[in-house]
Amino acid sequence: MYSYKTGISAEEHDAFVLQSQQTNLLQSSSWAKVKDDWGNIRVGFYDEKELLAVASILIRPLPLGMTMFYIPRGPVMDYLDKNLVAFVLTSIKKMAKTKKALFIKFDPFILFGHHQIDQEAVQNPEAETIIRNLQDAGCEWVGRTTDMAENIQPRFQANIYAKDFSEANLSKKIRQSIRTAKNKGVEVRFGAHELLADFSDLMKKTEDRKSIHLRGIDYYRKLLDSYPGQSYITLTTLNLKLRLDDLEKELEAAQMALANYPETTKPTKIDNTKKEIERLTDEIFFLKDELTKGKERVALSGTLTLEFGGTSENIYAGMDETYRRYQAAIYTWFETANHAFEKGNHWQNMGGVENDLSGGLYNFKSKFKPEIEEMIGEFNLPVSPLYKLSNLAYTIRKKLRSKRK
Known part of the structure; x- marks a missing residue:
């Protein structure tokens, strides 16, 4: 009965x-x-x-x-x-x-x-x-x-399963984006309350960029407090000074190479070196301008994840559009999933996507080859x-x- x-x-x-x-x-x-x-x-x-x-x-x-x-x-x-x-x-x-x-x-x-x-x-x-x-x-x-x-x-969500997930299974373009982030000095950190201020700032920038209303730092703190030991923030950062030092060395080497090319050097090689000098000069100018704002290390992208019973949910994600060239968002989401699986979770829910399987959410999350699940x-x-x-x-x-x- x-x-x-x-x-x-x-x-x-x-x-x-x-x-x-x-x-x-x-x-x-x-x-x-x-x-x-x-x-x-x-x-x-x-x-x-x-x-x-x-x-x-x-x-x-x-x-x-x-x-x-x-x-x-x-x-x-x-x-x-x-x-x-x-x-x-x-x-x-x-x-x-x-x-x-x-x-x-x-x-x-x-x-x-x-x-x-x-x-x-x-x-x-x-x-x-x-x-x-x-x-x-x-x-x-x-x-x-x-x-x-x-x-x-x-009603539609993008879910990554541990058994199917690896960097090797991702597209060549996404693997290149991850390498770009690493090569440009982007660093990844996992933490909780100590990363809240930076994460909340990224979420505010995401709000402004998308003209939407999300949550504030108190709500993100509540999520961490409600799931102690079952929650984490993934944060990617860039040390502007270190990156600038590396770029200036690369620029000096490229300029020296260009100056010492013999007359027999192929025009395509010369053009490529000139383009590389332009790219380096542009990024150096960008970093020097950012350094005048008073921060040597900046947060680029972040996610907040909650776990329960072998499942992992990417609840919130934000990024600073100013630093898009560093491919930090893709690197952050990749490392978020990696961390979830290293902790023993069976799947990582990337969150909802548009019901017609088009639009920004779907286009971004589909890069990770998730299972698209339609709820009842x-x-x-x-x-x-x-x-x-x-x-x-x-x-x-x-x-x-x-x-x-």
């Missing part, structure tokens, strides 16, 4: 998520610490004493004492067990009524399909059955949305007679916020 219990321990909740096939960061108990402006309930669902399902539910306060329930990447359960699905959702609906929730929104950690870059998508054969089971339990499926902004969590999407479970009106208001508000970004 099924039963449920609210307020289960974080240990019991996380242990169940970790042994499931739906292990994901957003259903870890610590995610509620990050979203501390929401309420939170952890619920376990049992058959006698056997734990069959869990849900970490976020509760958003709304005007007039109303609320909204949201279960990110959950509940965690066997979605093919129709009786269990019905019991879990009926039980959550009862809880939602006590909290004056207008509706419950959730987006299970279930794939609709997946594919390698430039290959045909492989559909999850269980997806259609799962959708029907949820609809039979009273849920409305939002569907295979086409706009990234229509969902709370990305969002479901709404009505709770209040005001559901349709409130969901319409929610949808309009989300679209307006997306446009402001």
